Amino acid sequence: MPLRAFLLALLCSSVVLAAPPGATPLSPAGPPKSVAPHLPANWKAGTATVKVTPQKMLWMAGYAGRKKPAEGKVQDLFAKALALEDEQGNKLVFVTLDLIGVPQLLRREVAQRVEKEFGLPPAHLVMNASHTHSGPSLRTAPLTDAEKDNPKAKDAWDYTQKLQNDLVGLIGQALAAMQPARLTWNKARCGFAMNRRRDYTLPPEHPNANKAPNPNGPVDHEVPALRIEAPDGTLRATLFGYACHNTSLGFYNWCGDYAGFAQEYLQEHRPGFTALFLMGCGADQNPYPRRSDVVPGVTDLELSMQHGRSLSNAVEMALVVNPRPVNGPIRAAYEEIKLSYAKPGRADHDYPVQVIKLGNDLTFITLGSEVVVDYSLRFKHEFAGAAGVWVAGYSNDYTGYVPSLRVLKEGGYEAAAGWADSVEDRIAAKVHDLHQKLSK
Numbered sequence: 001m002p003l004r005a006f007l008l009a010l011l012c013s014s015v016v017l018a019a020p021p022g023a024t025p026l027s028p029a030g031p032p033k034s035v036a037p038h039l040p041a042n043w044k045a046g047t048a049t050v051k052v053t054p055q056k057m058l059w060m061a062g063y064a065g066r067k068k069p070a071e072g073k074v075q076d077l078f079a080k081a082l083a084l085e086d087e088q089g090n091k092l093v094f095v096t097l098d099l100i101g102v103p104q105l106l107r108r109e110v111a112q113r114v115e116k117e118f119g120l121p122p123a124h125l126v127m128n129a130s131h132t133h134s135g136p137s138l139r140t141a142p143l144t145d146a147e148k149d150n151p152k153a154k155d156a157w158d159y160t161q162k163l164q165n166d167l168v169g170l171i172g173q174a175l176a177a178m179q180p181a182r183l184t185w186n187k188a189r190c191g192f193a194m195n196r197r198r199d200y201t202l203p204p205e206h207p208n209a210n211k212a213p214n215p216n217g218p219v220d221h222e223v224p225a226l227r228i229e230a231p232d233g234t235l236r237a238t239l240f241g242y243a244c245h246n247t248s249l250g251f252y253n254w255c256g257d258y259a260g261f262a263q264e265y266l267q268e269h270r271p272g273f274t275a276l277f278l279m280g281c282g283a284d285q286n287p288y289p290r291r292s293d294v295v296p297g298v299t300d301l302e303l304s305m306q307h308g309r310s311l312s313n314a315v316e317m318a319l320v321v322n323p324r325p326v327n328g329p330i331r332a333a334y335e336e337i338k339l340s341y342a343k344p345g346r347a348d349h350d351y352p353v354q355v356i357k358l359g360n361d362l363t364f365i366t367l368g369s370e371v372v373v374d375y376s377l378r379f380k381h382e383f384a385g386a387a388g389v390w391v392a393g394y395s396n397d398y399t400g401y402v403p404s405l406r407v408l409k410e411g412g413y414e415a416a417a418g419w420a421d422s423v424e425d426r427i428a429a430k431v432h433d434l435h436q437k438l439s440k
Contacts, residue, residue, distance in 0.1 A: 022182040034233030036184050036323045041231035043328070044085040046177030047274040050100065050170045052163060052253055053077045053309035056138045060252065062133025069152075073259050074301065077135055078219045079167060080276045081174035082228070082239055084183075086328030091120055092356065093171055094239055095277040096157035097129045098256040101369070101398025106164055113168045116283040118175055125171075126366055128278050128356065128395045132246040132253040139162070140205025165199025180231050184323035185362055185388060187372040188314040191240040192258075193244035195219055195373070196286040207335075213288060216218050220245075220376045223235060223311065224390045226319035226326065226362075233357035235273060238266065240315045241392060243280030244374055248290045250305035255301075258287055261295055264317060275315075281393040283370035283401050284414050291318040324388065327359035333434040337427070349422070352396040353427060362388045369377070372414055374404035375424075379431060402427070 016098035048204045055078045062122040077098040083158065084092045093114075111122040139156035147153040166366040194219025225240040246257035256263065259277040266275035287307045292300045323360045333355050356364040367380050380389045393402075401414045408415045 001186045010103055010387065015067045026352045026382040030232070032233040032235075034182065034229060035208055035320050036182065036325065037233065039182055039184065039325050041180045042087050043181045043183050044178040045181035045183070045228045045237065046083045046174045046179065047237045047276075048177060048273060049169050050079050050171035051076050052079045052166065053096070054159055056155055056159075058136040058159060059152050060133070061135055061137040062247070064367050068252065070254060073254040074134075075255045075264070077254055077256055077260070078263075079163075079170055080274060080278055081129075082237055082274070083169045083174035083178055084170070084330065085178055085329045087415055088329050090328070090330040091122070091175065091333065092124045093120060093126070093174060094251045094276060094278065095125070095127045095167060095377065096239075096278060096388075097170065097258040098128070098132055098260055099135045100133070100138065101129045101130045101394060102127045102396055103138055103160075104352075104368075104399070106138070106160065107352070107396045109164055110167050110171075113347060114171050117168065118172055119169070120175070120396065122331070123332040123354065124356075126331065126356070126364070126395055127167075129333060129398070130246050130256060130277050130279050131282070131370070131394050132172055132255065132257045132260065134246075134249050134251070134253060137253075144335065155387070160416045181236065182229050182231065183226065183358075184229075184327035185224065185226045185326050186318050186322055186324050187222050187388070188318040188321070188342050190223050190242060190311050191221055191399035192310055193219055193221065193242070193282065193285040194288045195284055195408070196245070197284050197414065203375035213286060216376060217284075218373050220373050223314040223318055224388065225315045226383045226412075227319050227323065235270065235319070237274040238315060238319060239274065239278055240318070241280050241390065242311055242319050243282040243376055243393075244285040244287055245282050246287075248287045248307055250291055255304070258304050258311060261305050262315065264312040265312040278390075279377035279389055279394040280373040281367070281373045283373045283393065284407065287330040292369045324361065326361045330356070330358060332356045335432045335439055337431060339423055339426060341418050342420045343418055346418075347364045351399075351400055351402075351427070353430040353434060354396065354427075355431060355438055357387070357438045360387055362390065364390050364392065365426065365434070365435075366392045367402070368393075368395060369399045370394065370401045370414075371402050372377040372402070372407050375427070376405060378404075378428065382432075383435065
């Protein structure tokens, strides 16, 4: 870790140990206290964590211009699992990864093994990646004969194979660790995400027509947080989300970026507590400011840490403000639909859509790959009601950008995959279909 970054981290960690002059003193530690003692602890919940930081300096994922492997580590990368069980014995597992994405073959293999070993149906497994651009490249395609002596290809393959085994074991550990729990949820807001596309509504002659980011573009600043506490009120875990690329950083060191720091800060002074980040529909969202010297004298690492603190502060509020109950039963549906490309003759892609309902209190909609924010805003509007609506991208698949029809028509980077105009309608139709099936 660079000296400046180390000193900054040391300073941040020491704030609570030696408060600045004039600060209000911290209250002495007291007994656990539930935020909703009137609710029964009728769930079971368990967590598990495994470090997935590469042991070798592999090539990194996320930026096409990489010219060399990783050089070091600022922060470890983790895979985490949260297992839930309702009163009827239905189980649900969230797996979160400080990695670039969830390759489809990895998801399918893990889901198949988990169903065989632990009896967990594939529809009841969510695999979500934070999309950090400071993690390793993954590889699910077997090595060819020509690649077997290629260290770049072989190391990525070996890492991904080990990751697969680690994830199966991780899920088993979380299921085995389940204990009685009380579930509540709510949401707060965090404001560092900004739409990174240019403003396509401006006429070509406008001086800002080709400038990005767009401060008037669509964003989703909600920070949902699921609170998992023991019957005595002890906070045991949280699953939280935000819709923004993890692209504060441009260096060659392993790091979870803002999402990694947010998880670290939430866990820092809570022994035995697990924070899991569920990436939202952030394909067209970037953290701002970002990169070194955009703010004079401030590095990209400092900005990433600041964004992580901002997000963790929002989660802290969501965990305690006006707790909303979460009851069972768990109901889940998962299907892969055919998404077509505009270019004739190109094979369709099997795209995963997943809907999970926790009673009538909270609905998760998970979508594969890099989904733009329009999907989150659309589904929160269309399914608005008594149940909260939580939309996540980067789940169960990683095949590039998935634009809305608006973004597809505008063009630009997020539309470059070449999907057919039917892409949004097909996804939305399946989300509504699965939601309807679970609502009967």
